[in-house]
Structure formats: C-alpha cells, structure tokens
Amino acid sequence: MTGGSRGIGAATSRELAARGYRVAVNYFSNREAADHVVKLIEADSGEAFAxxxxxxxxxxxxALLERSVIDGRLDVLVCNAGARFIPTPVPDLAWDDFKRKVTDELASVxxxxQQALTVMSAQGQGRIVYVSxxxxxxxxxxxxxxHGTAKAALNTFARFVAYEAGPLGIKVNxxxxxxxxTEASAGMPQEFQQxxxxxxxxxxxxxxxxxxxxxxxLVGDDASFVTGSVLTVDGGHGLARP
Structure with missing residues (x-):
C-alpha cells in the first residue's frame, strides 16, 4: 500500500487488514504516522508492517515491492502515493512544473x-488498484x-496494463x-466544501x-470479473452540471 500512512492510504491499509490481508504500510518520511497505522491494525488483530x-x-x-512479497506471494498492490502540486492556471504554469507532475505521477506506479506483474503472473493471479x-x-x-492531465494519464496507463495483464490472471482497476x-484537504474553505x-x-x-x-x-471476489475500469467515488457529484 503506497502512501499508506495517512488519509486514504491509512484508511485503506486498515480496511484491507480487517479483511485478512497482511499489509505493507509504505511511507516516505513520516515513520510515526506509519507506525500508528500498524498499531491500530494490530490492535484490531490484523497484520501489518511499515x-x-x-x-x-x-x-x-x-526494493519496496521485494520487501512486500511474503513467502513469494503478492496478492494486491494498491498505488495511492500521488505527486503533490500547487494549483496554477495554465498561463502561469511553467513547463517544468507541468512535466514534473505528469512524470512523477507515472513514475510512482x-x-x-512491472515488479508486481512479474510476481503475480508467476502465481497466476493478483489485483492492482491505482488511486486516481x-x-x-x-x-x-x-x-x-x-493534476487532471497526470491523473488522466494514470487512468490510460491502467487500461493498457489491464489489457496485457488479464490473460495472466491479474485484474487492474x-x-x-x-x-x-483528509488532513491534506483540511485547509480547504468551508464555503468550498459546502x-x-x-x-x-x-x-x-x-x-x-x-x-x-x-x-x-475491487480487490475482493465480488469484483472477480472486473478489470480495466475506473470507479468514481464522489457521491454523484460528477452527475451535476453548473
């Protein structure tokens, strides 16, 4: 679980652990936050390590992928770590900043x-989920x-991976x-949230x-015939029109 120590990553680490997975909680710099997630999981009788x-x-x-493989198995890869960015209108957006965001988004997965496909294909099954x-x-x-271009590129990448990985028994969504x-969005004005x-x-x-x-x-048996899909989780917000 990349970016597994806070926000969506922390919640997902706990949810997967509650469903019986042994979770590798990846973090970049905040070891304390990752250890806290591990302790919460263990307190609920789950298994996890930072x-x-x-x-x-x-x-x-x-190296992260190698350390996350347990007894030669990797059942699920969740890629949640995303490249940070500063919202900037296009006329003021430097090419290097734009390129860095798009490149980092894909570099993070x-x-x-590649490593997960090698392990999962050898075992004949696996699930990959990207957080877009x-x-x-x-x-x-x-x-x-x-941000939008980077995430659109991630969605497209996922579809190509799903197409190639399907015959190997691997579902990608x-x-x-x-x-x-989340903590990251806590600074957004209440008026905006309303x-x-x-x-x-x-x-x-x-x-x-x-x-x-x-x-x-998506990583459970109920979605065993789902691959190459983008599941929007917004409470129907995208259905509205200005």
Whole structure:
C-alpha cells in the first residue's frame, strides 16, 4: 500500500487488514504516522508492517515491492502515493512544473507495476488498484491542468496494463475519488466544501473510508470479473452540471 500512512492510504491499509490481508504500510518520511497505522491494525488483530521508500525512485520502488512479497506471494498492490502540486492556471504554469507532475505521477506506479506483474503472473493471479481522481474527467476549477492531465494519464496507463495483464490472471482497476475530507484537504474553505455538498446527490463529501471500501471491493471476489475500469467515488457529484 503506497502512501499508506495517512488519509486514504491509512484508511485503506486498515480496511484491507480487517479483511485478512497482511499489509505493507509504505511511507516516505513520516515513520510515526506509519507506525500508528500498524498499531491500530494490530490492535484490531490484523497484520501489518511499515516500509519506508520513495516510490518515485525506481531502485527504492523495486526494493519496496521485494520487501512486500511474503513467502513469494503478492496478492494486491494498491498505488495511492500521488505527486503533490500547487494549483496554477495554465498561463502561469511553467513547463517544468507541468512535466514534473505528469512524470512523477507515472513514475510512482511504473516500477511497482512491472515488479508486481512479474510476481503475480508467476502465481497466476493478483489485483492492482491505482488511486486516481475525478479531476481526470474535467476541470472543476482553474489551476488543475497539471493534476487532471497526470491523473488522466494514470487512468490510460491502467487500461493498457489491464489489457496485457488479464490473460495472466491479474485484474487492474482504478478508483477515482472526488473531494475527500483528509488532513491534506483540511485547509480547504468551508464555503468550498459546502458548495460541493450542495451539488452532491448523496448530500456530503467523501471520507477516506468511502474510498477504502471501494478499493477493498475491487480487490475482493465480488469484483472477480472486473478489470480495466475506473470507479468514481464522489457521491454523484460528477452527475451535476453548473
């Protein structure tokens, strides 16, 4: 579970552990947060361990995958770590910043995907889930071009991986949340969140657990004939029109 120490990653780590998976909780710099997630999982009789790695670095990503394989098996890979960005309108967006966001988004999953396919194909089965964003479907506001383009590229990459991995017994899907109430989004103005709620048929913004349960569904037996799909988790917000 990359980016598994906070927000959606922490909720997903706990959800998967509750369903019987032994979870590798990846973190970049905050060991304390990762250890806290592990302790919560163990307190609920689950199994987990913290693993430090910079998933943007191919060498560290490969080492992370190797340490996450237990007894030669890897049943699930969830790629949640995403490249951070500063919302910037296109006229003010430097090419290097745009390129970095798109490149980092794919770099965070590429080596992990390659390594996971090798392990999973040898065992004849596996599940991969990428955490994307509903922003890939279109701009919710100015300044999101780099983020939306990066996530759209991730969605497309996932479809190609799903096509090639299907014959190997590996299912590959994407979860694309809308606005999620996390530590990272805590600074968003309440007025902004209220506007989202008003345009969301289910009447609230998403919590990390909403996304975690969607990921758990995709890696479970109930989704055994689902691959190459992008599951939007936004309470129907994308159905609305301005």
């Amino acid at each position: 693993v430090q790695a910079d998933v943007y670095d191919p060498g560290q990503a490969a 590429y080596t992990l995907t 964003s509903a922003v890939a479907d279109g701009p919710p506001a100015a300044g999101m071009a780099a 994407v979860v694309a949340p809308g606005f999620v109430r 506007r989202i709620v008003k345009r969301t048929p289910l009447g609230r913004v998403a919590e990390p657990e909403d996304v975690a349960r969607s990921i758990a569904m």
